[in-house]
Amino acid sequence: MKNRTRTVRIGNIKLGGKNPVVVQSMTKTRTRDVVRTMRQIRRLERSGCEIVRCAVVDRRDAAALAYIKERARIPVVADIHFDYRLAMQVLDYGVDKIRINPGNIGEAWKVGEIIKKAREKKCAIRVGVNSGSLPKTKTVRYKRPSTRAILETVEDALAIFDKHGFHDVVVSAKGADVMDTVAVYRALHRRIPYPLHIGITEAGLPFRGGVKSAVGLGILLDQGIGDTIRVSLTGDPVLEVIAAYEILGALKLRIQKPVLISCPTCGRCEVDLIRIARKVEQLLAGYTIPIKVAVMGCVVNGPGEARDADYGIACGKGRGIVFMKGKEVKCVKESQLVETLFEVIDENVIDR
Ligand code: SF4
Known part of the structure; x- marks a missing residue:
């Protein structure tokens, strides 16, 4: 039985609550190369991908999102690290969600600026913590990316969102270790009301990565934990979507493919x-x-x-x-x- 979290709208997709688990992936082209990026998005759309994320490394990638957003048939998410101004730029193009990593965006006021503009543009934000990129304060204190260090990082970030009364939030806290990641998501599931984006990060090449993802996501989804999934594979993103539907089909959560x-x-x-x-x-x-x-x-x-x-x-x-x-x-x-x-x-x- 799927857990009830808040429902957050990402474009035309409803995430969380009683809604079905949503399948997403990420383009692997340079985003500024709009021809190749759009070609990959079309293949993802045809494979059943429901949300697509693009890496925004600099202002040229950010500008490309204006073009991509106009053409994509599924919600587009901008993946932003380090520079909060890139988030401010893509918000003007009507992207459907922004993913930020609180470990590298910097001071709280920068996150605050993103939140203010996201509210104005009715755009959701994913707080995406990665075990490999925790803020310095946590790595100094905990030495390794323990469950506690990750949870504290998420909770610190969510405190800023609470302060601004912004709740169109999705949370992820991925790690490369399957059982550590499961432990983190179980704890998040108990503690926070937001939809969870689950995945095993840097899972590997398609065969091993698919197996690791199936184990980790299978355990979580079977316990009603997880509202959207990404199977991270070193390979064609269409394989990520195929693997995601295989996992959901095996768990009888979504059977819409043969x-x-x-x-x-x-x-x-x-x-x-x-x-x-x-x-x-x-x-x-x-x-x-x-x-x-x-x-x-x-x-x-x-x-x-x-x-x-x-x-x-x-x-x-x-x-x-x-x-x-x-x-x-x-x-x-x-x-x-x-x-x-x-x-x-x-x-x-x-x-x-
Ligand atoms: S179906 Fe027949 S061929 Fe296939 S594994 Fe079973 S016994 Fe062997």
């Missing part, structure tokens, strides 16, 4: 099942319907699993059976299996 079930294969398999499963996965990426598709290697578990799914393939020797809603539709050669499966899916989707 789910692929494929067997691990073993000595009983007599077709090239890895190739078939890859092809099916690739083709399913273009679908936005919550269907379950099974790709099974043999007749032992194959027909049973395939029948349980909405659609499926159960293979034999150089051939396979295509199933739909528990019924055998066709038996075809290995080379025709994928094509036949998608013909069946498409006919049925059109019928619906």
Whole structure:
């Protein structure tokens, strides 16, 4: 059961409260390169990304956000470090949220200036603390980025927001260590009323990063902690979105994409099942319907699993059976299996 926090509006998206967990990602281009950045945003939009964040390093990146904000179809977040004046600049372009790191923005009055202008522009702010960039006062006092040091950093920052009576706030406190991050978010969940943006930062390359994120986010989300997620991967941001939906789908929190079930294969398999499963996965990426598709290697578990799914393939020797809603539709050669499966899916989707 999802926890109830305040609801904060980010463009047309409602974050927190009883709203579904929102999937977000970040562009990896230089923001000032508006052509490449917009191209990446379009790919993210098509993959189901619901909020996109862009790094704002200097005034040229900030200026690019005016162009990007006008064209993006999903809410745009400006990621600001060090220079509060960049936040002031992008607020004029109508960005939907600003992410600031209180550890490096500096004096409270600078945060205060951002808050005043964000209120005027009806823009939300994420207080994004990272275990690797805590303020000096905390690193001197605590030596390492302990849960206590991170919580104090968040609470110090939120005190400034409270002082200004500004509550359109989202909070994150990410670390690279999975269980430390889980501990921090559990504590935040108990202590603060704001929606939580959760993620494991610097998680790694797609395979390991995806596994670490699934473990950390899985534990938190299952306990009702987390209102928006980003799976941080060293790789294509579209993979972050795919991984995020896999995590949400596995937890049955959001199923709006096809789910692929494929067997691990073993000595009983007599077709090239890895190739078939890859092809099916690739083709399913273009679908936005919550269907379950099974790709099974043999007749032992194959027909049973395939029948349980909405659609499926159960293979034999150089051939396979295509199933739909528990019924055998066709038996075809290995080379025709994928094509036949998608013909069946498409006919049925059109019928619906
Ligand atoms: S479905 Fe068949 S081929 Fe696949 S792992 Fe199970 S027994 Fe092996």
